[in-house]
Amino acid sequence: MRRRAGLVLLAFAVFFAALSPLLRWYAFPRLAKVPPNQYQEVVLEASPATLLDYTTLKAKEVEKVTIVQTLKGNVEESEKIERSAGRDVVVWDALSYIEGPDGETVSAIPERYIFDAHTQAPVNATGEMVDGDPVRREGIEFKWPFLTERRDYAYFDAQTRTTAPIHYRGTRTFRGLEVYYFEQTVPWTKVPLPKKMPVEGITPEQIARTGMTRWYTTQRMFWVDPVTGAPVNGEEIHREELRDARKMGMSEDTVTAFSGHVKMREDYIEDTVELVKSQRVLVLLLTSYLPWGFLGLGAGLLALALWLEARTRPPRGPTTA
Numbered sequence: 327m328r329r330r331a332g333l334v335l336l337a338f339a340v341f342f343a344a345l346s347p348l349l350r351w352y353a354f355p356r357l358a359k360v361p362p363n364q365y366q367e368v369v370l371e372a373s374p375a376t377l378l379d380y381t382t383l384k385a386k387e388v389e390k391v392t393i394v395q396t397l398k399g400n401v402e403e404s405e406k407i408e409r410s411a412g413r414d415v416v417v418w419d420a421l422s423y424i425e426g427p428d429g430e431t432v433s434a435i436p437e438r439y440i441f442d443a444h445t446q447a448p449v450n451a452t453g454e455m456v457d458g459d460p461v462r463r464e465g466i467e468f469k470w471p472f473l474t475e476r477r478d479y480a481y482f483d484a485q486t487r488t489t490a491p492i493h494y495r496g497t498r499t500f501r502g503l504e505v506y507y508f509e510q511t512v513p514w515t516k517v518p519l520p521k522k523m524p525v526e527g528i529t530p531e532q533i534a535r536t537g538m539t540r541w542y543t544t545q546r547m548f549w550v551d552p553v554t555g556a557p558v559n560g561e562e563i564h565r566e567e568l569r570d571a572r573k574m575g576m577s578e579d580t581v582t583a584f585s586g587h588v589k590m591r592e593d594y595i596e597d598t599v600e601l602v603k604s605q606r607v608l609v610l611l612l613t614s615y616l617p618w619g620f621l622g623l624g625a626g627l628l629a630l631a632l633w634l635e636a637r638t639r640p641p642r643g644p645t646t647a
Contacts, residue, residue, distance in 0.1 A: 486512060
């Protein structure tokens with residue numbers, strides 16, 4: 327009976343030892359994915375901020391500028407792209423809506439971001455765009471990969487439609503979580519005028535014909551949970567200017583269109599941190615807790631099987647001359 331029990335324990339030891347790498351290297355890439363129907367809303371504020379008053383054509387300080395950023399999963403489009411891409415794809419229809427202190431629209435810039443559901447690498451497909459302009463992304467945007475590494479990543483900037491490194495600046499503690507801090511500075515760059523202008527009846531094409539141009543620079547900062555790859559906080563020191571502005575009747579040749587330190591609103595930080603804390607447990611189950619637990623269980627069962635085997639052997643009798 328002991329020998330039979332030892333063989334059963336040995337079989338279970340082999341099973342759990344084999345299950346350990348299967349969970350980490352086979353199940354994890356297939357189970358840890360961004361859901362295609364995800365919906366997320368984040369509110370950011372710059373308080374105070376400098377904003378162009380289009381009635382006087384002068385920049386003035388205002389109490390607050392609000393930015394509402396929504397990410398909505400487009401399941402129908404993701405299924406279409408998956409059929410040709412041969413992998414799980416997520417399509418996010420994003421919108422960055424900016425309003426001034428009076429609730430009036432400053433700008434509204436839509437995006438379509440297409441990416442691999444597990445790696446978060448961009449998937450270039452028809453429909454990928456920023457503010458109606460077709461783009462071909464390289465690098466991540468909005469979210470880092472699962473199991474984020476301590477290194478720089480290529481990050482896509484929607485304003486310039488270009489990709490540049492976002493630099494890893496160290497490990498920090500944020501609201502009880504160990505996070506990786508990333509930072510990127512985009513130098514002054516000429517960028518397109520938004521399709522939706524804050525003044526009714528004026529189009530970007532009309533402004534472009536005058537020779538006036540829009541320029542932008544920002545320093546963006548992200549605190550990223552390395553397990554899920556989700557940013558738990560984000561900030562930008564953001565500046566926009568209109569140059570050659572005298573051509574539009576302004577008193578100065580360079581006018582600030584928007585300037586401010588943009589931060590996530592406190593209630594959205596709290597909700598994001600709580601959501602990430604719950605989701606990171608699921609990722610850790612597949613990458614750490616269960617693989618190492620099964621490996622330890624397999625080693626324990628193997629030791630117990632060997633101990634039972636040793637006890638079933640009859641004692642060796644005395645040798646005769």
